[in-house]
Amino acid sequence: MPTSTRPDLLLPAEPGQRALARELYALVEQLPIISPHGHVDPALLAEDQPFPDPSQLLIVPDHYLTRMLLSQGVAPGELGVPSRDGSPVQTDGRTIWRRFVEHWHLFRGTPSRLWLEQTLTEVFGVHTRLSAQTADEVYDALAAKLAEPDFRPRALFERFNIEVLATTESPLDDLGRHAKLAADGWGGPGGRVVTTFRPDNVVDLAFEDWSANVDRLGEITGEDTGTYAGYLAALRSRREAFIAAGATSSDHGHLTARTLDLGADAATLFDRARRGRAEPGDTEAFQAHMLMEFARMSLDDGLVMQLHPGAVRNHNRWLHTRHGRDVGGDIPQVTEYVHALAPLLDAYGNDSRLRVVLYTLDEDTFTRELAPLAGGYAALWLGAPWWFLDSPEVLRRFRETVTETAGFYNTAGFVDDTRAFCSIPVRHDVARRVDAGFLARLVAEHRLPMDEAAETIVDLAYRLPKRVFKFGESA
Numbered sequence: 001m002p003t004s005t006r007p008d009l010l011l012p013a014e015p016g017q018r019a020l021a022r023e024l025y026a027l028v029e030q031l032p033i034i035s036p037h038g039h040v041d042p043a044l045l046a047e048d049q050p051f052p053d054p055s056q057l058l059i060v061p062d063h064y065l066t067r068m069l070l071s072q073g074v075a076p077g078e079l080g081v082p083s084r085d086g087s088p089v090q091t092d093g094r095t096i097w098r099r100f101v102e103h104w105h106l107f108r109g110t111p112s113r114l115w116l117e118q119t120l121t122e123v124f125g126v127h128t129r130l131s132a133q134t135a136d137e138v139y140d141a142l143a144a145k146l147a148e149p150d151f152r153p154r155a156l157f158e159r160f161n162i163e164v165l166a167t168t169e170s171p172l173d174d175l176g177r178h179a180k181l182a183a184d185g186w187g188g189p190g191g192r193v194v195t196t197f198r199p200d201n202v203v204d205l206a207f208e209d210w211s212a213n214v215d216r217l218g219e220i221t222g223e224d225t226g227t228y229a230g231y232l233a234a235l236r237s238r239r240e241a242f243i244a245a246g247a248t249s250s251d252h253g254h255l256t257a258r259t260l261d262l263g264a265d266a267a268t269l270f271d272r273a274r275r276g277r278a279e280p281g282d283t284e285a286f287q288a289h290m291l292m293e294f295a296r297m298s299l300d301d302g303l304v305m306q307l308h309p310g311a312v313r314n315h316n317r318w319l320h321t322r323h324g325r326d327v328g329g330d331i332p333q334v335t336e337y338v339h340a341l342a343p344l345l346d347a348y349g350n351d352s353r354l355r356v357v358l359y360t361l362d363e364d365t366f367t368r369e370l371a372p373l374a375g376g377y378a379a380l381w382l383g384a385p386w387w388f389l390d391s392p393e394v395l396r397r398f399r400e401t402v403t404e405t406a407g408f409y410n411t412a413g414f415v416d417d418t419r420a421f422c423s424i425p426v427r428h429d430v431a432r433r434v435d436a437g438f439l440a441r442l443v444a445e446h447r448l449p450m451d452e453a454a455e456t457i458v459d460l461a462y463r464l465p466k467r468v469f470k471f472g473e474s475a
């Protein structure tokens with residue numbers, strides 16, 4: 001995926017550093033993409049059907065876009081976001097596209113603008129500048145491309161040069177799409193599309209239908225999830241099934257980073273919650289305890305643990321009531337790691353068989369907490385800036401704030417964390433360009449020789465994420 005239209009996009013403005021950055025970027029521009037964390041629907045690649053219209057592909061599912069228009073008073077239903085109660089929303093692709101483009105100026109200076117522009121030019125070859133006057137012309141050009149066989153999901157996957165893409169599924173998922181991918185030679189252990197074990201809906205007591213989900217977990221696995229021991233056995237069993245479907249990691253989205261070993265009290269708490277009698281504090285305590293259980297499971301089965309605390313889910317309650325989860329109503333909160341992770345680190349922090357990748361939504365923690373932690377514990381790795389922070393400015397600040405304490409080699413490579421399949425190459429390209437700029441500065445300041453910067457940028461773009469997330473290793 002050459003980025004031909006703006007060759008110096010995001011590279012340093014200072015000519016000396018720009019020249020160095022160009023050289024470094026050239027080393028990684030064409031490297032395969034390792035995408036260890038994201039939310040692409042595996043059905044897309046399993047079924048390989050043509051994408052629907054441009055709006056259903058690029059706007060409706062992208063909550064970065066719809067939340068910005070909501071912030072200016074445009075209802076999500078006008079942009080096609082499905083309603084929870086089935087009340088009608090706009091479904092005409094062209095109408096949605098026009099409504100969106102009328103508000104294009106809202107995205108000046110945002111990464112959403114950069115991602116969408118780069119997707120239009122580099123993925124679709126559509127170079128017309130977006131405006132109310134050109135909305136129809138661009139829509140027609142995109143729709144024509146989507147009708148071509150080269151724009152089917154698997155063809156794009158090849159063109160994007162993705163070596164491995166991890167999707168995310170709950171333990172209640174039957175992994176049928178991954179079985180189809182494996183049957184087609186695309187999935188399974190060491191495959192090109194793999195799953196990730198994300199148990200939040202059976203671990204978070206506050207999750208809608210938690211108890212029913214735990215019942216279902218029992219049915220799927222044949223374990224008695226009426227008991228805590230049976231619940232743990234069921235989780236272990238699902239992890240095995242996920243590993244057989246190619247998973248190399250688990251993913252845990254908790255409100256806080258708290259960890260805790262409840263010991264024998266875990267079973268008591270579990271029983272109480274199963275009877276619908278959870279007490280205040282039980283939700284957080286149980287999640288904290290389950291991170292310890294999952295660490296123990298990881299020591300046995302080798303799954304890399306990803307932990308990303310700090311999202312206050314469904315903060316916009318009106319939005320949640322009308323349109324459900326994951327539509328842009330989540331807001332970051334202050335997150336504490338040093339004390340929260342201490343129980344887990346006391347138990348397993350120096351055990352290099354355990355691998356925990358930490359993410360944050362609280363940028364302040366990079367210098368103060370996360371870089372010192374990742375720079376001092378064998379089990380910890382620092383995940384890329386993620387969600388709200390996955391922008392050029394924060395990617396740059398991330399290197400500036402963590403490298404001096406954690407180095408490059410306690411970081412885990414870039415994650416796109418996206419549902420938007422067509423934005424994957426664009427997002428990885430942005431990260432590679434920012435890293436080229438950062439390394440170019442170290443070279444220009446005589447802090448790193450060029451040959452070491454060259455080795456480092458290839459490690460950051462390709463070798464590190466592959467190694468940290470255990471891709472290409474036999475289990």
Ligand SMILES: [Zn+2]
Binds near residue numbers: 037038039417
């Ligand atoms: Zn994610």
